[in-house]
Amino acid sequence: MLKTYSKIKKYILASMILAPFLPFIIVLGIGFYYFTSSIENSTLAGLKQTVSDHRQMIDTFLQERKSDLIFISKAYGPETLLKQASIQKAYNDLNSKSRAFVDLGVFDENGIHRSYSGPYQLTLKNYENEFWFKQVMKKGTYISDIFLGYRQVPHFVIAVTSRVNSHVWIIRATIDTKQFSDLVEKVQFGRTGEAYILNTSGIFQTTRRSGGNLMETDSEFTQFPYSDNGIMHFIENIKTGKKFLYTSTFLTEKDWLLVVRQETAEVFRQLHTASYLIILISLSGGAVIFSIAIVLTNRIINRIRQIDNKNELITQQLIHATRLSELGEMAAGFAHEINNPLQIIKNEQSLLLLMIEEINKSSSAIQPQTNKEINDSLEQIAIQISRAAKITQAILKFGRKEKPSMSQIELQSFIPEIINMVKGKATVNDISILKYFPENAAPIVCGDPSQLQQVLLNLLNNAIDAICEANDSTGGVIKIEIALPDTSTVEISVSDNGIGINPDNIEKIFAPFFTTKPMGQGTGLGLSVCYGIIKNMGGEMTVSSNKNDGTEFKIQLPAA
Amino acid sequence: MEHNHILIVDDEERVLSTSSKLLSQKGFQVSTASNAKEALALIGQKAIHVVVMDIKMPGMDGIEALKIIKQQYPLIEVIMLTGHATVETAIEGLQSGAFDFLIKPADIDELAQAISRASEKRDQIETKIRMAQTKHYMKSPREIIKSTSS
Numbered sequence: 001m002l003k004t005y006s007k008i009k010k011y012i013l014a015s016m017i018l019a020p021f022l023p024f025i026i027v028l029g030i031g032f033y034y035f036t037s038s039i040e041n042s043t044l045a046g047l048k049q050t051v052s053d054h055r056q057m058i059d060t061f062l063q064e065r066k067s068d069l070i071f072i073s074k075a076y077g078p079e080t081l082l083k084q085a086s087i088q089k090a091y092n093d094l095n096s097k098s099r100a101f102v103d104l105g106v107f108d109e110n111g112i113h114r115s116y117s118g119p120y121q122l123t124l125k126n127y128e129n130e131f132w133f134k135q136v137m138k139k140g141t142y143i144s145d146i147f148l149g150y151r152q153v154p155h156f157v158i159a160v161t162s163r164v165n166s167h168v169w170i171i172r173a174t175i176d177t178k179q180f181s182d183l184v185e186k187v188q189f190g191r192t193g194e195a196y197i198l199n200t201s202g203i204f205q206t207t208r209r210s211g212g213n214l215m216e217t218d219s220e221f222t223q224f225p226y227s228d229n230g231i232m233h234f235i236e237n238i239k240t241g242k243k244f245l246y247t248s249t250f251l252t253e254k255d256w257l258l259v260v261r262q263e264t265a266e267v268f269r270q271l272h273t274a275s276y277l278i279i280l281i282s283l284s285g286g287a288v289i290f291s292i293a294i295v296l297t298n299r300i301i302n303r304i305r306q307i308d309n310k311n312e313l314i315t316q317q318l319i320h321a322t323r324l325s326e327l328g329e330m331a332a333g334f335a336h337e338i339n340n341p342l343q344i345i346k347n348e349q350s351l352l353l354l355m356i357e358e359i360n361k362s363s364s365a366i367q368p369q370t371n372k373e374i375n376d377s378l379e380q381i382a383i384q385i386s387r388a389a390k391i392t393q394a395i396l397k398f399g400r401k402e403k404p405s406m407s408q409i410e411l412q413s414f415i416p417e418i419i420n421m422v423k424g425k426a427t428v429n430d431i432s433i434l435k436y437f438p439e440n441a442a443p444i445v446c447g448d449p450s451q452l453q454q455v456l457l458n459l460l461n462n463a464i465d466a467i468c469e470a471n472d473s474t475g476g477v478i479k480i481e482i483a484l485p486d487t488s489t490v491e492i493s494v495s496d497n498g499i500g501i502n503p504d505n506i507e508k509i510f511a512p513f514f515t516t517k518p519m520g521q522g523t524g525l526g527l528s529v530c531y532g533i534i535k536n537m538g539g540e541m542t543v544s545s546n547k548n549d550g551t552e553f554k555i556q557l558p559a560a
Numbered sequence: 561m562e563h564n565h566i567l568i569v570d571d572e573e574r575v576l577s578t579s580s581k582l583l584s585q586k587g588f589q590v591s592t593a594s595n596a597k598e599a600l601a602l603i604g605q606k607a608i609h610v611v612v613m614d615i616k617m618p619g620m621d622g623i624e625a626l627k628i629i630k631q632q633y634p635l636i637e638v639i640m641l642t643g644h645a646t647v648e649t650a651i652e653g654l655q656s657g658a659f660d661f662l663i664k665p666a667d668i669d670e671l672a673q674a675i676s677r678a679s680e681k682r683d684q685i686e687t688k689i690r691m692a693q694t695k696h697y698m699k700s701p702r703e704i705i706k707s708t709s710s
Contacts, residue, residue, distance in 0.1 A: 332646075335643070336616065336642075336643045336644040338643070339642075339663070339664040340572055340575070340664060342643075343643065343664040343665040344578060346668070347578030347579055348574075350582050350667075350668045351578055354582070389663075389665050392643075
């Protein structure tokens with residue numbers, strides 16, 4: 001049985017956990033996927049927008065500086081700028097607009113530095129073989145990569161050509177590397193976000209906050225994917241163990257790569273928070289489902305167990321009732337068989353009495369003492385026959401299977417009639433019988449009036465006997481109460497202040513042939529018959545008693 | 561005591577012998593039969609007035625025999641005396657025309673009283689019948705004159 005329960009429990013528990021858990025996990029999974037994708041996309045879009053804005057700003061800066069040079073060349077004319085005073089003035093003009101210029105110089109077509117305004121001594125130096133010089137001569141305008149040059153300081157230049165009377169002049173300005181680096185680096189996002197520029201060979205053109213000086217080679221550069229105009233992004237695991245999200249794009253004004261990178265842990269912090277939250281929800285949801293499943297399963301199992309126990313009890317009661325009924329029939333058969341010999345004994349006893357009388361009338365009379373003894377014996381035989389007859393008649397009543405004649409019994413008029421039947425006996429024993437009937441109701445039950453009368457008479461007689469036994473019938477009280485515990489039930493209780501029932505006997509009180517009365521005074525069938533009658537009426541009969549305090553019998557019947 | 565011929569029917573031999581002795585002492589003329597069939601045969605032969613009969617007997621039971629007796633000899637009164645005393649059998653017996661229903665073990669005086677009452681009842685009925693018959697055969701003086709004159 002226990003094994004079956006644990007098996008059922010396992011099945012119920014498994015179904016109760018799996019049934020809500022599977023959809024819960026699926027919904028959570030789908031939600032998680034869409035939620036994280038959405039966060040990832042919006043984060044990336046934000047980063048790309050930052051890169052795009054920053055590129056535009058740097059491009060604008062470079063474009064403006066280039067335009068500044070073209071303007072100076074046009075406004076002053078290269079030949080005018082050969083004069084030291086003019087170039088100094090032009091340099092001042094440039095710096096008054098933007099403090100990005102370090103110096104300004106004019107070169108002839110042979111690469112000779114003809115005039116110069118700035119902190120270094122570069123006049124008359126030959127730049128014919130310099131890479132930037134060749135490029136500007138070829139393209140007309142040129143922005144160089146960072147290089148050391150004669151000054152041996154990392155810097156980059158913007159140069160433009162100007163043609164005057166078949167002579168080509170080159171006007172060149174050096175850009176303040178620090179200011180340019182600040183401009184590139186100033187973009188701020190998060191704690192680990194940083195921006196820097198690499199040339200096409202992967203050499204730093206601006207410094208990088210987290211390490212990377214000018215003109216050093218970026219070790220991660222080789223892995224950068226190329227795209228001419230798009231903004232690329234990828235995630236790279238740096239040797240230190242940190243993961244970065246890179247976003248890169250080429251500038252328009254110069255073939256430099258603007259790189260913006262941020263640690264993925266920071267970029268996707270929101271995503272991670274969401275993930276932790278979802279894991280937390282899953283765990284707590286799972287725990288709730290699990291606990292509810294356990295509680296419900298235990299309740300279901302307990303309920304099944306209760307029902308099983310009840311069924312078991314009902315089966316036992318049924319077996320008991322069947323046995324009782326069989327016993328009743330058998331007893332009735334025995335009683336009938338016993339009544340026949342009793343009749344014979346009774347007849348024989350009567351005959352013996354007659355014979356004794358005959359003998360006494362004759363001359364050979366029996367001695368008075370012997371005669372008395374014989375008469376005593378004959379009397380005893382008569383007493384014992386009627387005692388046995390009482391028992392057999394009670395058995396016959398107990399075992400009978402007659403159909404009760406059902407009718408509606410109005411208790412408020414029915415019970416007083418029964419009380420009247422025992423009133424005489426009660427008065428003789430100085431016992432008062434008190435009635436407690438409901439005032440605004442007329443309780444009616446359905447049953448055989450003679451059977452119900454038998455039950456109540458039995459209870460009243462028992463109550464009188466109990467009182468007589470307890471206090472020699474002084475101050476004895478019997479209470480009959482009708483109560484209506486609910487609309488479908490009528491409860492009749494008969495209580496007395498008699499001797500009470502011994503706790504050992506209370507369980508056996510309704511069993512057939514059980515009696516506490518002295519030998520010869522009770523058959524032990526009264527209460528068991530009453531119990532059977534009430535059961536047949538669809539009711540219940542219970543008893544509660546305290547030794548030496550009194551007894552209360554309660555009959556609950558369905559209301560008609 | 562001319563109408564006190566009793567027939568006791570019971571399958572117990574000793575019941576028959578003791579009851580018949582006791583009732584004889586009380587002045588009844590007693591015949592006995594140990595089953596219903598024998599009883600019916602005896603009733604046909606002798607003028608029985610009251611029958612005292614058990615219910616549970618081998619062969620035909622007491623109730624069946626009672627019905628036959630009341631059908632064939634309506635004047636005979638029957639008293640049922642049985643150990644199987646249930647309300648149903650009592651009602652069935654009384655409905656089928658039994659005069660009384662006594663439960664074993666019955667006191668002989670009780671039985672004798674029941675027989676006497678049954679006997680009285682039978683006497684009353686017989687008297688009534690006799691008077692009715694007399695009335696039927698006897699003509700009034702006016703009728704005698706009438707018949708003579710015609």
